[in-house]
Amino acid sequence: AQSVTQPDIHITVSEGASLELRCNYSYGATPYLFWYVQSPGQGLQLLLKYFSGDTLVQGIKGFEAEFKRSQSSFNLRKPSVHWSDAAEYFCAVGLNTGNQFYFGTGTSLTVIP
Amino acid sequence: EPEVTQTPSHQVTQMGQEVILRCVPISNHLYFYWYRQILGQKVEFLVSFYNNEISEKSEIFDDQFSVERPDGSNFTLKIRSTKLEDSAMYFCASSDIQQIMNTEAFFGQGTRLTVV
Numbered sequence: 001a002q003s004v005t006q007p008d009i010h011i012t013v014s015e016g017a018s019l020e021l022r023c024n025y026s027y028g029a030t031p032y033l034f035w036y037v038q039s040p041g042q043g044l045q046l047l048l049k050y051f052s053g054d055t056l057v058q059g060i061k062g063f064e065a066e067f068k069r070s071q072s073s074f075n076l077r078k079p080s081v082h083w084s085d086a087a088e089y090f091c092a093v094g095l096n097t098g099n100q101f102y103f104g105t106g107t108s109l110t111v112i113p
Numbered sequence: 114e115p116e117v118t119q120t121p122s123h124q125v126t127q128m129g130q131e132v133i134l135r136c137v138p139i140s141n142h143l144y145f146y147w148y149r150q151i152l153g154q155k156v157e158f159l160v161s162f163y164n165n166e167i168s169e170k171s172e173i174f175d176d177q178f179s180v181e182r183p184d185g186s187n188f189t190l191k192i193r194s195t196k197l198e199d200s201a202m203y204f205c206a207s208s209d210i211q212q213i214m215n216t217e218a219f220f221g222q223g224t225r226l227t228v229v
Contacts, residue, residue, distance in 0.1 A: 004155070019186060036220070039120060044204065044220035045157075100146075100169060101218070103156035 002027045004093050014082050014112050021076040021107050023091030029075035032094035033074040034101065035065055039087045047089075050074065062083070086111045115139040119221035123152050126195055126228055134190045134224045135204030143187045146206040147180065149173075156203065156204065162188065195228045202226075 003026045013019055025031060032051055036044040048059025055067040065076045074091060089110050092101040114171050118137045126132050147159040160170040162180050179191045188207075194201055205221045 012185060031172070041122075042207075043222045045117075045215050049217075050222075094157075100158035101148075101156075102158075103148075105155050106151070113201065 002031070002093055002095065002102045004091055004104040005023075006089075006091055008107045008109050009105070010108045010110070012110040012112060015083050019076075019078045019081045019085070019109070021089050021091075021109070022102065023074045023076065024072050025074065025091075025093045025102075026047075027093060027095070030069065033065070033067060034092040034094065035059065035063070035076045036090045036103075037087045038090065038091060038106075044090065047072050047076070049078060058109050081109075081111055083108060083111045083113065115219070117130040117207055117219050117222050119203075119223035121224060122170055122222065123225045124227070126226070128197055128228055129194050129225075132192050132195055132226060134192075134203050134205075134226065136188045136190070136207075136221055137186050138188055138205065138207030139209075139219055140186070140205035140223075142209050142219075144168075144208045145180075145182070146208075147190045148206065148220075149201040150204070151221075159190070197224075198226050200226055200228045208217040 005024045035047040038044050048057050048062050050057050050067045052079045058064050063078050067074050088106045090106045091104040094101050120135045145162045148156050150156040159170050160174045161168045177193045181189050202223045202225050204223045206218045208218045
């Protein structure tokens, strides 16, 4: 069965510091991979996605993620975090059949001044 | 920027009561979805809907659940007789083409349902 694991429930970083949020997936083939962000009171917003090709993908708000097939990982990174990045981040996997996402449990990011 | 809107943002209901969660998808989208997240757990797929019928559903989406597009703009999720374990955040989403993985699904801000 497909699954997505976000091992960090909560992360706190200082503003200006770098950030890496971890995501591991379990699926027999290369899945479609996504990162969504949810700010308080807002919907889930797509940050970036990977379908194929270059394993380093760029997203909005200065985020990037790298697909590593050997590690079944799709970690999200940002070189310098801003206070407005405080939010809940969800990694998701999609299959090339059907129309559903499999989400992780989310990582809550706190940014301290 | 177009957005998916959900109402209400928070609903409290007594166990056994019926609830209807409402969603207004993006106007030119044709594919609609409901997901839910029980506190501390994963966001889980419930159902997808296209052309006035369910196209996929998960095992969570049992006979207590139903979806409807009553008019040209709303997309509703009805829970016929709520249970305590239905307490969760419910997300509506919509997309413009069927292959959701080839496009972007837009999610609403969620409705927090509390069953007491």
